[in-house]
Amino acid sequence: MLERPRSKEGDRLLDETTIRELLRTDYARLVNAVSLTAGSIAAAEDAVQEALVRAWTSRDRIESPTAWVAVVAMNLARSAWRRSAAERRARDRLEQPRSPTAADLERLDVERAVGALPRRQREVAVLRYFLQCDTRETATALGVSEGTVKNSLSKARAALAMTLGDEDDLEVIPDGEHR
Protein backbone atom coordinates (compact mmCIF):
# COMPACT_ATOMS: atom_id res chain seq x y z
CA MET A 1 0.00 0.00 0.00
CA LEU A 2 1.33 3.39 -0.91
CA GLU A 3 1.63 5.89 1.88
CA ARG A 4 2.04 9.63 1.81
CA PRO A 5 5.42 10.91 2.98
CA ARG A 6 5.71 11.71 6.66
CA SER A 7 7.06 14.98 7.96
CA LYS A 8 10.43 15.31 9.56
CA GLU A 9 10.55 14.84 13.30
CA GLY A 10 9.78 18.03 15.14
CA ASP A 11 7.41 19.44 12.57
CA ARG A 12 4.40 21.10 14.11
CA LEU A 13 1.05 19.46 13.54
CA LEU A 14 -2.18 21.35 14.00
CA ASP A 15 -4.00 20.25 17.11
CA GLU A 16 -7.66 20.34 17.97
CA THR A 17 -7.35 23.69 19.75
CA THR A 18 -5.90 25.33 16.64
CA ILE A 19 -8.62 23.87 14.46
CA ARG A 20 -11.32 25.08 16.84
CA GLU A 21 -9.78 28.54 16.82
CA LEU A 22 -9.57 28.57 13.01
CA LEU A 23 -13.18 27.49 12.81
CA ARG A 24 -14.26 30.23 15.20
CA THR A 25 -12.23 33.13 13.87
CA ASP A 26 -11.47 32.46 10.22
CA TYR A 27 -14.14 30.16 8.82
CA ALA A 28 -16.50 32.82 7.48
CA ARG A 29 -13.82 34.87 5.76
CA LEU A 30 -12.16 31.73 4.39
CA VAL A 31 -15.46 30.66 2.84
CA ASN A 32 -16.08 34.10 1.41
CA ALA A 33 -12.54 34.27 0.06
CA VAL A 34 -12.68 30.84 -1.55
CA SER A 35 -16.15 31.53 -2.97
CA LEU A 36 -14.55 34.19 -5.16
CA THR A 37 -12.70 31.45 -6.98
CA ALA A 38 -15.09 28.53 -6.37
CA GLY A 39 -18.12 30.21 -7.87
CA SER A 40 -20.53 29.55 -5.02
CA ILE A 41 -20.72 29.69 -1.25
CA ALA A 42 -21.80 26.05 -1.11
CA ALA A 43 -18.78 24.86 -3.08
CA ALA A 44 -16.53 27.10 -0.98
CA GLU A 45 -17.94 25.76 2.29
CA ASP A 46 -17.39 22.20 1.17
CA ALA A 47 -13.84 22.95 0.07
CA VAL A 48 -12.93 24.90 3.23
CA GLN A 49 -14.24 22.16 5.50
CA GLU A 50 -12.28 19.55 3.59
CA ALA A 51 -9.18 21.75 3.69
CA LEU A 52 -9.54 22.23 7.45
CA VAL A 53 -9.75 18.47 7.90
CA ARG A 54 -6.67 18.02 5.74
CA ALA A 55 -4.82 20.64 7.77
CA TRP A 56 -5.82 18.83 10.93
CA THR A 57 -4.65 15.44 9.70
CA SER A 58 -1.68 16.72 7.74
CA ARG A 59 1.80 15.49 8.55
CA ASP A 60 3.26 18.47 6.80
CA ARG A 61 4.55 21.55 8.52
CA ILE A 62 2.03 24.35 8.21
CA GLU A 63 3.39 27.78 8.92
CA SER A 64 0.31 29.85 8.25
CA PRO A 65 -2.81 27.73 8.72
CA THR A 66 -5.20 30.32 7.32
CA ALA A 67 -3.27 30.79 4.10
CA TRP A 68 -2.64 27.05 3.82
CA VAL A 69 -6.31 26.22 4.21
CA ALA A 70 -7.27 28.92 1.70
CA VAL A 71 -4.90 27.61 -0.95
CA VAL A 72 -5.87 23.99 -0.42
CA ALA A 73 -9.56 24.93 -0.51
CA MET A 74 -9.10 26.90 -3.71
CA ASN A 75 -7.40 23.91 -5.30
CA LEU A 76 -10.08 21.54 -4.06
CA ALA A 77 -12.82 23.78 -5.39
CA ARG A 78 -11.28 23.37 -8.81
CA SER A 79 -11.64 19.64 -8.87
CA ALA A 80 -14.50 18.44 -10.95
CA TRP A 81 -16.15 15.91 -8.74
CA ARG A 82 -16.23 18.27 -5.82
CA ARG A 83 -17.65 20.96 -8.03
CA SER A 84 -20.40 18.74 -9.27
CA ALA A 85 -21.25 17.44 -5.81
CA ALA A 86 -21.29 20.91 -4.32
CA GLU A 87 -23.39 22.28 -7.14
CA ARG A 88 -25.92 19.54 -6.63
CA ARG A 89 -26.20 20.53 -3.00
CA ALA A 90 -26.34 24.18 -3.98
CA ARG A 91 -29.15 23.46 -6.38
CA ASP A 92 -31.04 21.81 -3.57
CA ARG A 93 -30.77 24.96 -1.57
CA LEU A 94 -31.88 27.24 -4.34
CA GLU A 95 -34.65 29.59 -3.38
CA GLN A 96 -37.21 31.24 -5.59
CA PRO A 97 -35.70 33.80 -7.98
CA ARG A 98 -35.83 37.39 -6.74
CA SER A 99 -34.76 40.76 -8.02
CA PRO A 100 -31.08 41.45 -7.45
CA THR A 101 -30.24 43.98 -4.77
CA ALA A 102 -27.45 46.55 -4.94
CA ALA A 103 -25.36 44.21 -2.81
CA ASP A 104 -25.95 41.38 -5.28
CA LEU A 105 -24.79 43.57 -8.15
CA GLU A 106 -21.76 44.72 -6.19
CA ARG A 107 -20.89 41.14 -5.47
CA LEU A 108 -21.33 40.20 -9.11
CA ASP A 109 -18.97 42.98 -10.18
CA VAL A 110 -16.31 41.86 -7.76
CA GLU A 111 -16.73 38.17 -8.61
CA ARG A 112 -16.40 38.90 -12.29
CA ALA A 113 -13.37 41.11 -11.78
CA VAL A 114 -11.63 38.51 -9.62
CA GLY A 115 -12.79 35.68 -11.86
CA ALA A 116 -11.30 37.36 -14.89
CA LEU A 117 -7.81 37.26 -13.39
CA PRO A 118 -5.45 34.46 -14.35
CA ARG A 119 -5.35 31.73 -11.73
CA ARG A 120 -2.15 32.78 -9.96
CA GLN A 121 -3.14 36.44 -9.81
CA ARG A 122 -6.58 35.46 -8.55
CA GLU A 123 -5.12 33.38 -5.74
CA VAL A 124 -2.66 36.07 -4.75
CA ALA A 125 -5.38 38.73 -4.78
CA VAL A 126 -7.71 36.66 -2.62
CA LEU A 127 -4.97 35.86 -0.11
CA ARG A 128 -3.77 39.44 0.03
CA TYR A 129 -6.95 41.45 -0.13
CA PHE A 130 -9.46 39.15 1.44
CA LEU A 131 -7.43 37.23 3.98
CA GLN A 132 -4.84 39.96 4.62
CA CYS A 133 -1.92 37.57 4.18
CA ASP A 134 1.44 39.24 3.80
CA THR A 135 3.83 38.54 0.95
CA ARG A 136 5.81 35.88 2.79
CA GLU A 137 2.72 34.00 3.95
CA THR A 138 1.28 34.11 0.46
CA ALA A 139 4.50 32.90 -1.11
CA THR A 140 4.80 30.03 1.37
CA ALA A 141 1.22 28.94 0.95
CA LEU A 142 1.40 28.99 -2.82
CA GLY A 143 4.88 27.49 -2.96
CA VAL A 144 6.31 30.33 -5.02
CA SER A 145 8.89 33.04 -4.45
CA GLU A 146 8.07 36.36 -2.86
CA GLY A 147 9.06 37.99 -6.14
CA THR A 148 6.42 35.97 -7.95
CA VAL A 149 3.83 37.05 -5.40
CA LYS A 150 4.78 40.71 -5.81
CA ASN A 151 4.71 40.44 -9.56
CA SER A 152 1.34 38.67 -9.58
CA LEU A 153 -0.10 41.10 -7.06
CA SER A 154 1.06 44.06 -9.08
CA LYS A 155 -0.72 42.75 -12.18
CA ALA A 156 -3.81 41.77 -10.20
CA ARG A 157 -3.91 45.19 -8.57
CA ALA A 158 -3.78 46.99 -11.90
CA ALA A 159 -6.46 44.75 -13.40
CA LEU A 160 -8.79 45.04 -10.42
CA ALA A 161 -8.33 48.77 -10.18
CA MET A 162 -9.10 49.09 -13.85
CA THR A 163 -12.22 46.95 -13.58
CA LEU A 164 -13.52 48.02 -10.22
CA GLY A 165 -12.02 51.35 -9.36
CA ASP A 166 -12.00 54.97 -10.44
CA GLU A 167 -9.10 56.99 -11.84
CA ASP A 168 -7.56 57.40 -8.39
CA ASP A 169 -7.33 53.68 -7.98
CA LEU A 170 -4.70 53.51 -10.66
CA GLU A 171 -2.21 55.07 -8.28
CA VAL A 172 0.73 52.68 -8.09
CA ILE A 173 2.18 51.67 -4.75
CA PRO A 174 5.74 50.33 -4.82
CA ASP A 175 5.94 46.69 -3.83
CA GLY A 176 8.28 47.42 -0.96
CA GLU A 177 5.53 49.26 0.87
CA HIS A 178 3.31 46.25 1.11
CA ARG A 179 3.09 44.22 4.21
Add this chain to the structure above:
Amino acid sequence: MANIDERLARRLQRIARPVVGPAFEVLDRRRRRRQRRRVVGAGILAATVVAGSIGAFAIARATFGDARPEDPMPVDIAPVDPGPSVEDLPGADIGLDFRLCGLQRLAGIDFFGDGTRGIAWTGAPLEEGRRCPSARDVHVVAVDHDGDGSADSFTYLPICTGCRPYEATDLGGDGTAELVVLLQLGSTPEYGIFDVVPEGLPRSAGVVPIFVQPPGARRAGYPSNQPVSLWAGGDEGFSAAIRCEGYPEATELVAAWSVYSVAEAESDPNAVEEFHQTRLRLEEPDASSASFIVLETSSGERPVGEGAPFEQPPRACGVDWAP
Protein backbone atom coordinates in the same frame (compact mmCIF):
# COMPACT_ATOMS: atom_id res chain seq x y z
CA MET B 1 -6.56 59.01 0.68
CA ALA B 2 -6.33 55.33 1.40
CA ASN B 3 -3.89 53.55 -0.87
CA ILE B 4 -5.14 51.27 -3.60
CA ASP B 5 -4.46 48.07 -1.71
CA GLU B 6 -6.58 49.16 1.21
CA ARG B 7 -9.35 50.26 -1.09
CA LEU B 8 -9.33 47.00 -3.02
CA ALA B 9 -9.28 45.05 0.23
CA ARG B 10 -12.28 46.99 1.47
CA ARG B 11 -14.07 46.49 -1.83
CA LEU B 12 -13.56 42.74 -1.75
CA GLN B 13 -14.40 42.38 1.91
CA ARG B 14 -17.57 44.44 1.52
CA ILE B 15 -19.20 41.67 -0.49
CA ALA B 16 -18.66 39.07 2.22
CA ARG B 17 -21.78 37.19 3.11
CA PRO B 18 -22.67 36.04 6.58
CA VAL B 19 -21.51 32.45 6.93
CA VAL B 20 -22.25 30.31 9.93
CA GLY B 21 -19.46 27.87 10.57
CA PRO B 22 -20.21 24.21 11.21
CA ALA B 23 -20.08 22.86 14.72
CA PHE B 24 -16.69 21.50 15.58
CA GLU B 25 -18.24 18.05 15.81
CA VAL B 26 -19.16 18.22 12.12
CA LEU B 27 -15.54 18.75 11.24
CA ASP B 28 -14.46 16.06 13.66
CA ARG B 29 -16.88 13.61 12.10
CA ARG B 30 -15.49 14.49 8.69
CA ARG B 31 -11.96 13.95 9.95
CA ARG B 32 -12.84 10.54 11.35
CA ARG B 33 -14.53 9.60 8.12
CA ARG B 34 -11.43 10.65 6.23
CA GLN B 35 -9.25 8.55 8.49
CA ARG B 36 -11.55 5.56 8.12
CA ARG B 37 -11.25 5.84 4.38
CA ARG B 38 -7.61 5.01 4.79
CA VAL B 39 -8.42 1.90 6.68
CA VAL B 40 -7.71 -0.92 4.34
CA GLY B 41 -7.08 -4.51 5.00
CA ALA B 42 -9.86 -4.53 7.54
CA GLY B 43 -10.72 -7.91 6.13
CA ILE B 44 -8.42 -9.73 8.52
CA LEU B 45 -10.52 -8.62 11.45
CA ALA B 46 -13.76 -9.13 9.60
CA ALA B 47 -12.75 -12.59 8.49
CA THR B 48 -11.75 -13.54 12.03
CA VAL B 49 -15.12 -12.46 13.29
CA VAL B 50 -16.84 -14.26 10.47
CA ALA B 51 -14.90 -17.46 11.02
CA GLY B 52 -16.07 -17.58 14.63
CA SER B 53 -19.63 -16.68 13.90
CA ILE B 54 -21.55 -19.63 12.59
CA GLY B 55 -24.82 -17.98 13.47
CA ALA B 56 -24.04 -14.96 11.36
CA PHE B 57 -23.07 -17.26 8.53
CA ALA B 58 -26.34 -19.11 8.80
CA ILE B 59 -28.32 -15.87 8.74
CA ALA B 60 -26.39 -14.66 5.73
CA ARG B 61 -27.09 -17.91 3.91
CA ALA B 62 -30.72 -17.70 4.89
CA THR B 63 -30.85 -14.13 3.64
CA PHE B 64 -29.09 -14.57 0.35
CA GLY B 65 -29.43 -18.27 -0.35
CA ASP B 66 -26.85 -20.08 -2.38
CA ALA B 67 -26.87 -17.60 -5.20
CA ARG B 68 -24.13 -18.28 -7.73
CA PRO B 69 -25.35 -16.79 -10.95
CA GLU B 70 -23.14 -17.26 -13.95
CA ASP B 71 -23.08 -13.61 -14.88
CA PRO B 72 -22.55 -10.65 -12.58
CA MET B 73 -25.89 -9.03 -12.01
CA PRO B 74 -26.56 -6.23 -9.57
CA VAL B 75 -29.47 -7.10 -7.36
CA ASP B 76 -31.22 -4.72 -5.01
CA ILE B 77 -31.78 -6.37 -1.68
CA ALA B 78 -34.47 -4.63 0.32
CA PRO B 79 -32.85 -4.50 3.74
CA VAL B 80 -35.97 -3.68 5.67
CA ASP B 81 -39.65 -3.51 5.26
CA PRO B 82 -40.88 -0.11 6.42
CA GLY B 83 -43.70 -1.93 8.22
CA PRO B 84 -43.68 -3.81 11.52
CA SER B 85 -40.94 -6.22 10.47
CA VAL B 86 -38.40 -3.41 10.82
CA GLU B 87 -38.01 -4.32 14.47
CA ASP B 88 -37.31 -7.90 13.57
CA LEU B 89 -34.87 -7.35 10.73
CA PRO B 90 -32.89 -4.17 11.25
CA GLY B 91 -30.60 -4.34 8.27
CA ALA B 92 -28.97 -7.28 6.55
CA ASP B 93 -26.30 -9.53 8.00
CA ILE B 94 -23.56 -10.58 5.60
CA GLY B 95 -21.24 -11.91 8.25
CA LEU B 96 -19.52 -8.71 9.26
CA ASP B 97 -19.57 -7.50 12.82
CA PHE B 98 -22.33 -5.07 11.93
CA ARG B 99 -25.46 -5.16 9.85
CA LEU B 100 -25.85 -3.14 6.70
CA CYS B 101 -28.65 -0.87 5.54
CA GLY B 102 -29.41 -0.24 1.90
CA LEU B 103 -27.58 -3.37 0.83
CA GLN B 104 -26.70 -3.74 -2.85
CA ARG B 105 -25.17 -6.90 -4.26
CA LEU B 106 -23.23 -8.00 -7.32
CA ALA B 107 -22.69 -11.75 -7.63
CA GLY B 108 -20.73 -14.08 -9.90
CA ILE B 109 -17.37 -12.31 -9.69
CA ASP B 110 -14.20 -14.29 -10.37
CA PHE B 111 -11.92 -12.29 -8.09
CA PHE B 112 -8.92 -14.62 -8.32
CA GLY B 113 -9.31 -16.03 -11.82
CA ASP B 114 -9.83 -19.57 -10.51
CA GLY B 115 -13.44 -20.00 -11.55
CA THR B 116 -14.82 -19.37 -8.05
CA ARG B 117 -17.75 -16.99 -8.11
CA GLY B 118 -17.64 -14.33 -5.41
CA ILE B 119 -19.95 -11.57 -4.26
CA ALA B 120 -19.58 -7.86 -3.56
CA TRP B 121 -21.90 -5.65 -1.53
CA THR B 122 -22.24 -2.03 -0.58
CA GLY B 123 -24.23 -0.75 2.35
CA ALA B 124 -24.29 1.55 5.34
CA PRO B 125 -23.25 0.04 8.68
CA LEU B 126 -26.11 -0.05 11.14
CA GLU B 127 -25.38 1.10 14.64
CA GLU B 128 -26.43 -1.26 17.39
CA GLY B 129 -29.94 -0.69 18.59
CA ARG B 130 -30.84 1.46 15.57
CA ARG B 131 -33.03 0.78 12.59
CA CYS B 132 -32.51 1.34 8.90
CA PRO B 133 -31.97 3.64 7.21
CA SER B 134 -28.74 4.08 9.09
CA ALA B 135 -28.10 7.43 10.71
CA ARG B 136 -24.47 7.03 9.76
CA ASP B 137 -23.50 8.51 6.46
CA VAL B 138 -20.57 6.16 5.91
CA HIS B 139 -20.80 3.30 3.51
CA VAL B 140 -18.68 0.24 2.99
CA VAL B 141 -17.92 -2.13 0.18
CA ALA B 142 -17.60 -5.77 1.27
CA VAL B 143 -16.54 -8.87 -0.62
CA ASP B 144 -16.94 -12.61 -0.33
CA HIS B 145 -14.41 -14.24 -2.63
CA ASP B 146 -15.95 -17.75 -2.70
CA GLY B 147 -19.62 -16.90 -2.91
CA ASP B 148 -20.67 -18.61 0.30
CA GLY B 149 -22.65 -15.52 1.25
CA SER B 150 -20.42 -14.52 4.10
CA ALA B 151 -18.22 -11.46 3.65
CA ASP B 152 -14.47 -11.86 3.97
CA SER B 153 -13.54 -8.21 4.18
CA PHE B 154 -14.77 -4.67 3.86
CA THR B 155 -13.40 -1.19 3.44
CA TYR B 156 -14.96 2.25 3.62
CA LEU B 157 -16.10 4.18 0.59
CA PRO B 158 -14.90 7.75 0.19
CA ILE B 159 -18.33 8.89 -0.91
CA CYS B 160 -21.69 7.31 -1.61
CA THR B 161 -24.62 8.78 -3.46
CA GLY B 162 -26.61 5.85 -4.73
CA CYS B 163 -23.49 3.72 -4.57
CA ARG B 164 -23.40 0.05 -5.49
CA PRO B 165 -21.04 -2.65 -6.71
CA TYR B 166 -21.35 -1.94 -10.38
CA GLU B 167 -19.27 -4.33 -12.45
CA ALA B 168 -16.31 -6.67 -12.27
CA THR B 169 -13.75 -6.65 -15.03
CA ASP B 170 -10.13 -7.60 -15.58
CA LEU B 171 -8.29 -4.32 -15.99
CA GLY B 172 -4.84 -5.74 -15.29
CA GLY B 173 -4.88 -8.50 -17.91
CA ASP B 174 -3.95 -11.19 -15.39
CA GLY B 175 -7.25 -13.07 -15.41
CA THR B 176 -8.43 -11.69 -12.07
CA ALA B 177 -11.33 -9.28 -11.79
CA GLU B 178 -11.18 -5.79 -10.39
CA LEU B 179 -14.31 -4.47 -8.75
CA VAL B 180 -15.86 -1.31 -10.17
CA VAL B 181 -17.97 0.47 -7.55
CA LEU B 182 -20.37 3.19 -8.55
CA LEU B 183 -19.71 5.89 -5.95
CA GLN B 184 -22.03 8.61 -7.18
CA LEU B 185 -25.09 7.99 -9.25
CA GLY B 186 -26.27 10.78 -11.53
CA SER B 187 -25.75 12.35 -14.90
CA THR B 188 -22.02 12.26 -14.15
CA PRO B 189 -21.50 8.92 -12.45
CA GLU B 190 -18.28 8.52 -10.52
CA TYR B 191 -16.58 5.15 -10.10
CA GLY B 192 -13.92 3.78 -7.79
CA ILE B 193 -11.84 0.71 -8.63
CA PHE B 194 -11.12 -1.88 -5.96
CA ASP B 195 -8.78 -4.83 -5.84
CA VAL B 196 -9.52 -8.01 -3.95
CA VAL B 197 -6.36 -9.57 -2.58
CA PRO B 198 -5.70 -12.81 -0.71
CA GLU B 199 -4.76 -12.17 2.88
CA GLY B 200 -3.37 -15.47 4.01
CA LEU B 201 -6.15 -16.69 6.23
CA PRO B 202 -8.38 -19.53 5.12
CA ARG B 203 -11.31 -18.26 3.09
CA SER B 204 -10.39 -14.66 3.56
CA ALA B 205 -9.67 -11.84 1.18
CA GLY B 206 -9.13 -8.12 1.50
CA VAL B 207 -10.76 -5.42 -0.56
CA VAL B 208 -8.70 -2.31 -1.12
CA PRO B 209 -9.10 0.80 -3.26
CA ILE B 210 -6.59 1.00 -6.09
CA PHE B 211 -4.34 4.05 -5.80
CA VAL B 212 -2.45 6.14 -8.34
CA GLN B 213 1.32 5.69 -8.30
CA PRO B 214 3.51 8.81 -8.06
CA PRO B 215 3.86 11.14 -9.80
CA GLY B 216 0.24 10.80 -10.90
CA ALA B 217 -1.47 13.65 -12.69
CA ARG B 218 -2.84 15.97 -10.04
CA ARG B 219 -4.13 18.62 -12.40
CA ALA B 220 -6.11 16.04 -14.35
CA GLY B 221 -7.72 14.65 -11.21
CA TYR B 222 -5.32 11.75 -10.60
CA PRO B 223 -3.11 12.85 -7.71
CA SER B 224 -0.55 10.33 -6.57
CA ASN B 225 -1.24 8.14 -3.56
CA GLN B 226 -4.97 8.71 -3.83
CA PRO B 227 -7.65 6.22 -4.85
CA VAL B 228 -8.43 6.47 -8.51
CA SER B 229 -11.78 7.93 -9.58
CA LEU B 230 -13.33 7.72 -13.02
CA TRP B 231 -16.15 9.84 -14.40
CA ALA B 232 -18.46 9.51 -17.37
CA GLY B 233 -21.41 11.43 -18.75
CA GLY B 234 -21.89 15.05 -17.91
CA ASP B 235 -24.12 17.89 -16.89
CA GLU B 236 -24.12 21.62 -17.41
CA GLY B 237 -20.51 22.73 -17.32
CA PHE B 238 -18.97 19.29 -17.01
CA SER B 239 -18.39 16.45 -19.44
CA ALA B 240 -16.42 13.22 -19.09
CA ALA B 241 -15.71 10.01 -20.96
CA ILE B 242 -13.76 6.79 -20.52
CA ARG B 243 -12.38 4.64 -23.29
CA CYS B 244 -10.40 1.47 -23.27
CA GLU B 245 -7.57 0.29 -25.52
CA GLY B 246 -5.88 -3.12 -25.67
CA TYR B 247 -8.53 -4.80 -23.51
CA PRO B 248 -8.23 -7.40 -22.07
CA GLU B 249 -4.58 -8.41 -22.58
CA ALA B 250 -2.86 -5.02 -22.41
CA THR B 251 -5.50 -2.67 -21.17
CA GLU B 252 -5.00 1.07 -21.10
CA LEU B 253 -7.76 3.31 -19.78
CA VAL B 254 -8.10 6.74 -21.30
CA ALA B 255 -10.07 9.09 -19.07
CA ALA B 256 -11.02 12.57 -20.19
CA TRP B 257 -13.08 15.40 -18.76
CA SER B 258 -13.73 19.05 -19.34
CA VAL B 259 -15.21 21.73 -17.13
CA TYR B 260 -16.21 25.36 -17.39
CA SER B 261 -17.95 27.96 -15.29
CA VAL B 262 -21.56 28.18 -16.37
CA ALA B 263 -21.88 31.74 -15.06
CA GLU B 264 -18.77 32.80 -16.94
CA ALA B 265 -19.94 31.17 -20.15
CA GLU B 266 -23.23 33.05 -19.95
CA SER B 267 -21.59 36.42 -19.58
CA ASP B 268 -18.44 36.04 -21.63
CA PRO B 269 -18.57 34.92 -25.28
CA ASN B 270 -14.86 34.18 -25.12
CA ALA B 271 -15.12 31.95 -22.07
CA VAL B 272 -12.99 28.84 -22.18
CA GLU B 273 -13.22 25.41 -20.64
CA GLU B 274 -10.34 23.40 -19.30
CA PHE B 275 -9.94 19.85 -20.50
CA HIS B 276 -7.82 16.94 -19.38
CA GLN B 277 -7.01 13.58 -20.88
CA THR B 278 -5.09 10.91 -19.00
CA ARG B 279 -3.93 7.47 -20.03
CA LEU B 280 -3.75 4.96 -17.18
CA ARG B 281 -2.53 1.39 -16.88
CA LEU B 282 -3.15 -0.98 -14.00
CA GLU B 283 0.05 -2.54 -12.71
CA GLU B 284 -0.24 -5.78 -10.76
CA PRO B 285 3.27 -6.96 -9.92
CA ASP B 286 1.87 -9.63 -7.60
CA ALA B 287 -1.40 -10.90 -6.25
CA SER B 288 -1.50 -8.51 -3.34
CA SER B 289 -0.65 -5.17 -4.86
CA ALA B 290 -2.15 -3.16 -7.67
CA SER B 291 -1.91 0.48 -8.62
CA PHE B 292 -2.57 2.68 -11.58
CA ILE B 293 0.29 4.41 -13.33
CA VAL B 294 -0.22 7.49 -15.44
CA LEU B 295 1.26 6.80 -18.86
CA GLU B 296 0.56 10.25 -20.23
CA THR B 297 -1.63 13.23 -19.48
CA SER B 298 -2.52 16.39 -21.29
CA SER B 299 -4.44 19.46 -20.21
CA GLY B 300 -5.45 22.65 -21.88
CA GLU B 301 -8.11 25.21 -22.57
CA ARG B 302 -10.45 25.60 -25.51
CA PRO B 303 -13.73 27.37 -26.35
CA VAL B 304 -16.66 26.39 -24.18
CA GLY B 305 -19.08 23.70 -25.24
CA GLU B 306 -17.02 21.13 -27.11
CA GLY B 307 -17.89 18.43 -24.59
CA ALA B 308 -15.58 15.64 -23.55
CA PRO B 309 -12.44 15.25 -25.68
CA PHE B 310 -13.95 12.08 -27.14
CA GLU B 311 -17.34 10.41 -27.27
CA GLN B 312 -18.22 7.86 -24.64
CA PRO B 313 -18.24 4.39 -26.24
CA PRO B 314 -21.16 2.12 -25.25
CA ARG B 315 -18.82 -0.17 -23.38
CA ALA B 316 -15.19 0.15 -22.41
CA CYS B 317 -13.14 -2.57 -20.70
CA GLY B 318 -16.32 -4.60 -20.46
CA VAL B 319 -18.11 -1.89 -18.51
CA ASP B 320 -20.99 0.37 -19.46
CA TRP B 321 -19.66 3.54 -17.82
CA ALA B 322 -22.60 5.74 -18.79
CA PRO B 323 -25.72 3.75 -17.89
